[in-house]
Amino acid sequence: MHSGNVSGVDGDIVYIKPSGMDYDLMKPESMVPVSLSTGMVVGSELRPSVDLPHHLFLYRNDPAVRAVVHTHSNYATAFAAQHRSIPLVLTAIADEFGGEIPCTPYIDNEGENIGLGIFKYRTQAPAILLGNHGVFAWGGSVKDALKAAVMVEDVAKTAHLAYQLGEPLRLDPDEALKWWDRYHNRYGQS
Numbered sequence: 001m002h003s004g005n006v007s008g009v010d011g012d013i014v015y016i017k018p019s020g021m022d023y024d025l026m027k028p029e030s031m032v033p034v035s036l037s038t039g040m041v042v043g044s045e046l047r048p049s050v051d052l053p054h055h056l057f058l059y060r061n062d063p064a065v066r067a068v069v070h071t072h073s074n075y076a077t078a079f080a081a082q083h084r085s086i087p088l089v090l091t092a093i094a095d096e097f098g099g100e101i102p103c104t105p106y107i108d109n110e111g112e113n114i115g116l117g118i119f120k121y122r123t124q125a126p127a128i129l130l131g132n133h134g135v136f137a138w139g140g141s142v143k144d145a146l147k148a149a150v151m152v153e154d155v156a157k158t159a160h161l162a163y164q165l166g167e168p169l170r171l172d173p174d175e176a177l178k179w180w181d182r183y184h185n186r187y188g189q190s
């Protein structure tokens with residue numbers, strides 16, 4: 001329906017999902033432009049997502065972040081319900097995230113608390129689980145942030161299935177960094 005949200009930044013303008021609008025009713029022009037510097041809506045009658053402060057915090061405090069996706073996707077959020085990181089048990093996790101996907105304790109959504117919590121607990125991974133809540137993923141483009149969010153859910157599902165068979169085996173963290181480096185620097189077509 002309308003849970004979760006997404007934004008991307010272009011210059012001083014953050015384009016963010018409107019509050020409480022169902023996805024199947026949204027058009028590109030429904031995205032709400034907000035000034036990154038002032039936090040004010042620019043030329044739209046629609047109200048921005050209530051999670052706007054968290055998106056603004058990430059953009060203002062990490063210039064490498066150009067897009068943010070927030071979901072309550074089922075498998076990843078199941079880990080968040082238990083305050084569990086998604087463990088480093090797959091090469092796909094090493095490729096995309098470089099190590100386990102961390103999980104914060106419960107954080108309320110007042111002011112900058114979520115942004116501060118993300119910065120306190122994040123690793124090099126472009127995503128984090130918020131305890132009892134869901135997923136925040138980000139990237140240097142909307143496509144990268146979306147991919148990170150999709151990959152969190154995909155590896156959370158596989159990790160969940162692995163737990164049904166017993167305790168999954170961890171990858172060595174140094175080995176994971178080799179996969180991360182190859183995937184980020186030498187993988188694909190030049």
Ligand SMILES: [Zn+2]
Nearest residue numbers: 004070133134
């Ligand atoms: Zn949420």
